[in-house]
Amino acid sequence: MATQLEPDIHADEEAFRTEVQQFLAANFPAELKGKANALAGVDGPTDETPAQTRWREAVGGRGWGTPTWPKEYGGGGLTKAQAKIVEQEFAKVGAYNPIGGMGVMMFGPTLLEYGSEKQKQEHIPPICRGEIRWCQGYSEPNAGSDLANLQTFAEDKGDHYIVNGQKTWTSGGQWADKCFAIVRTDKSDKHRGISFMLIDMDAPGVEVRPITMISGTSPFCETFFSDVKVPKENLVGEEGQGWTIGKRLLQHERTNISGGGRLASMMGRSLGEIAKRYGKTDADGELADKVLRDKIADFEIRWNSFLLTARRAVEESKAQGGVSEISSVLKKLGTKLSQERSELLIEIRGLQGLGWEGDEFTDGELEAVRGWLFGKATTIYGGSTEIQNNIIAKRVLGMLDHQ
Amino acid sequence: MAVLNEEQEMLRDMARDWATNESPVAEFRKVRAAGEPQAYNTEAYATMAEMGWAGVIIPEAHGGSDFGFMSAGLVVEELGKTLTASPLVATTIAASAIILGGSDEQKAKWLPKLASGETVATLAVDEGAHHDPSAIEASVSGGKLSGKKAFVHEAHGADLFVVAARDGLYLVEKGDDVTLTTRKLTDQRSHADVAFDGAAAEKLEGGGDTLLDDVLDRARVLAAAEMLGMAQQVFDTTLDYLKQRVQFNQVLATFQSLQHRMADLFADLAQMRSAVEAGLQAVDGGFGVARAATIAKAEANRVLHVISNQGIQLHGGIGMTDEYDIGFYLKRARVLEASWGSTSYLKDRFAKLSSY
Numbered sequence: 001m002a003t004q005l006e007p008d009i010h011a012d013e014e015a016f017r018t019e020v021q022q023f024l025a026a027n028f029p030a031e032l033k034g035k036a037n038a039l040a041g042v043d044g045p046t047d048e049t050p051a052q053t054r055w056r057e058a059v060g061g062r063g064w065g066t067p068t069w070p071k072e073y074g075g076g077g078l079t080k081a082q083a084k085i086v087e088q089e090f091a092k093v094g095a096y097n098p099i100g101g102m103g104v105m106m107f108g109p110t111l112l113e114y115g116s117e118k119q120k121q122e123h124i125p126p127i128c129r130g131e132i133r134w135c136q137g138y139s140e141p142n143a144g145s146d147l148a149n150l151q152t153f154a155e156d157k158g159d160h161y162i163v164n165g166q167k168t169w170t171s172g173g174q175w176a177d178k179c180f181a182i183v184r185t186d187k188s189d190k191h192r193g194i195s196f197m198l199i200d201m202d203a204p205g206v207e208v209r210p211i212t213m214i215s216g217t218s219p220f221c222e223t224f225f226s227d228v229k230v231p232k233e234n235l236v237g238e239e240g241q242g243w244t245i246g247k248r249l250l251q252h253e254r255t256n257i258s259g260g261g262r263l264a265s266m267m268g269r270s271l272g273e274i275a276k277r278y279g280k281t282d283a284d285g286e287l288a289d290k291v292l293r294d295k296i297a298d299f300e301i302r303w304n305s306f307l308l309t310a311r312r313a314v315e316e317s318k319a320q321g322g323v324s325e326i327s328s329v330l331k332k333l334g335t336k337l338s339q340e341r342s343e344l345l346i347e348i349r350g351l352q353g354l355g356w357e358g359d360e361f362t363d364g365e366l367e368a369v370r371g372w373l374f375g376k377a378t379t380i381y382g383g384s385t386e387i388q389n390n391i392i393a394k395r396v397l398g399m400l401d402h403q
Numbered sequence: 404m405a406v407l408n409e410e411q412e413m414l415r416d417m418a419r420d421w422a423t424n425e426s427p428v429a430e431f432r433k434v435r436a437a438g439e440p441q442a443y444n445t446e447a448y449a450t451m452a453e454m455g456w457a458g459v460i461i462p463e464a465h466g467g468s469d470f471g472f473m474s475a476g477l478v479v480e481e482l483g484k485t486l487t488a489s490p491l492v493a494t495t496i497a498a499s500a501i502i503l504g505g506s507d508e509q510k511a512k513w514l515p516k517l518a519s520g521e522t523v524a525t526l527a528v529d530e531g532a533h534h535d536p537s538a539i540e541a542s543v544s545g546g547k548l549s550g551k552k553a554f555v556h557e558a559h560g561a562d563l564f565v566v567a568a569r570d571g572l573y574l575v576e577k578g579d580d581v582t583l584t585t586r587k588l589t590d591q592r593s594h595a596d597v598a599f600d601g602a603a604a605e606k607l608e609g610g611g612d613t614l615l616d617d618v619l620d621r622a623r624v625l626a627a628a629e630m631l632g633m634a635q636q637v638f639d640t641t642l643d644y645l646k647q648r649v650q651f652n653q654v655l656a657t658f659q660s661l662q663h664r665m666a667d668l669f670a671d672l673a674q675m676r677s678a679v680e681a682g683l684q685a686v687d688g689g690f691g692v693a694r695a696a697t698i699a700k701a702e703a704n705r706v707l708h709v710i711s712n713q714g715i716q717l718h719g720g721i722g723m724t725d726e727y728d729i730g731f732y733l734k735r736a737r738v739l740e741a742s743w744g745s746t747s748y749l750k751d752r753f754a755k756l757s758s759y
Contacts, residue, residue, distance in 0.1 A: 270757055270759070272754060272757050272758070272759025273757075273758070273759065275759060276759055285758070286754065286755070286759060287754075287759050293754055293759065294747070294750055294751075294754075296754070296759070297750040297751070297753045297754040297757075298750055300753065300757070301697075301698050301701045301702065301705075301749075301750065301753055302674065302702070302705075304678070304698050305674040305675070305677055305678040305698060305702045306674060308674075308677035308678055308680075308681045308698075309673050309674050309676075309677040311677075312405065312673075312676075312677045312680070315405070315406050316404070316406065318406075319406040326673045329666075329669065329670035329673050332666075332670060333670055333673075333674070386663070388666070389662065389663040389666035389667070390659075390662065390663075390666075392665075392666040392669055392670075393656075393659075393662030393663070393665060393666050394662075396669065397642060397662075397665055397666070397669060398646075399642075399645065399646065399656040399657065399661075399662050399665065400656070400657060401646070
């Protein structure tokens, strides 16, 4: 097959690259080199060092943390090619993107699609500047996989709603400023009785209780709403349109869980290489434990074909101008394989791989244990594996068409 | 499905049309019924060669189209869907050996004949029931090759053998010093133990130390392409069946346990396709071939094994009948799984390539 050559780089792209390099030279604090964005995830408080604040403000001011979002709302307004240049140049100097979190990954793209002009003007710029942290008010004690069974009720009071109910698994709820939530506005219709609204986490009547997980961390919360007043201007879309909007947002979430760089970087290291450090090798330099060696090779072959599938999904989507049907398998494959890897890593390290705390364990060993435990959530949240299977059977394989 | 260029799409569509209309599984049944050890229809192979399929990887200067392995894989995949019996894969693998290791004279002599379909060729490496290129006893002395090769694919139709001896690959033409013993396997295709008794042999001098491995990697990706077509066909047929078959007043497709099983197989098939296409593309790109071919064949083995079993299970009793096609895929599947590297062989190779 003919190899496609890179198109000639246009002169203006080259000029833009120079602009990014100059920006980095002027603004990126050297002490942050190689660091990750501490605020990108959902599991940490909003404490910044002065350097982190400077860096966030510099990038946020340009809108380069959300490079392709429209400029009028504080985004970078860049083309995809320019966004790629920003990414490349940041990577070259070891600079992280300080703009992240749920506002960027999930809520922003959804609001840009469904929000009113006024809502976009109000909420998108602070996301682009990394000033506001959002959390997701979706799951409830009796609405997990059956999300549409949610009962949190917003009663119409003319110019505002009064919200009562309980959300759970609110990621980062204890650190969030605002919550995008789906709530019930009509008890007579399961799906069309749901509306999408924005709730201030410091409004009177909002109470947040962190939940301690099996990994020992508390990244999730229970969130209680007791007579919380929500102005009607915080309704996104029409009343009753919440299920449609809410599902759209979940697509962004799944993309982030399955295709995220986090997963790829986690998987970068060959397990065989790690196993050689923890176990014996034979005269040929091969792992002496042949059963373990077989397990590792078996896993890594499947891991490789998963990576190839993720790449193919992107290529197909680009070529077709729509989402490739194999995108539907990425979440279930990626999460299953990452769990398998965590289990193998423990097997490779033996009891040294099950440390809870203590100086006798390396940071890498301890992180792997917490990651193994927390990773059990990945096949449950964002649409469990079983829900993914339902979706594949129904939407891709058409197994309910003949009912 | 990988993103294809226009030539590749045309080639794929042509192969799909021909396989569907001219070479459905009913044609394979006729070959089986005829009971000839050669086990393919020579007219059908002549037609395939006329359409250019035997020369897809052969340079234009030698009568081929030089479209490469990704393109060859597309044709092989389509033929795999209908279990078309032919020496196309065997000949293409043999051609790759001559392209990689042959002298200008050898290329000029053989490649045009392979491309035109006039000559059928095959690769003979293994000497036992298991793929093991490290255990070759066949040897050459004074230009004469002696040794025994086991379960050689398409041996009955072959005019030319590419034979692995201890010190390299050799070309041997069929003749009195080459004796075939038919080994009938479950797939009802041509397989034979081949005894070379001082047969005139000409060495493939080029290609360097890795020639045998390089040729085997090409055999692996092409076998994997055939397996991909088979897996796709079993999956599609099974899905159609589940949508039609009614039990308990419900079509089977509405049962959640079957939906989830099909979702799992769909994901497996996606991985298999990605791995196989990447293997074919790696050969064309010339980069990371050993690793990519190992992954391609290992995934093809894993997924076709599961899908061919589930194809029977999900069809229920009718899947057990000879009248129904699905069993043919199971029987061919195991033969291809064992050829050019079983799963355990390939996992070992992957670990070696990864230095553990």
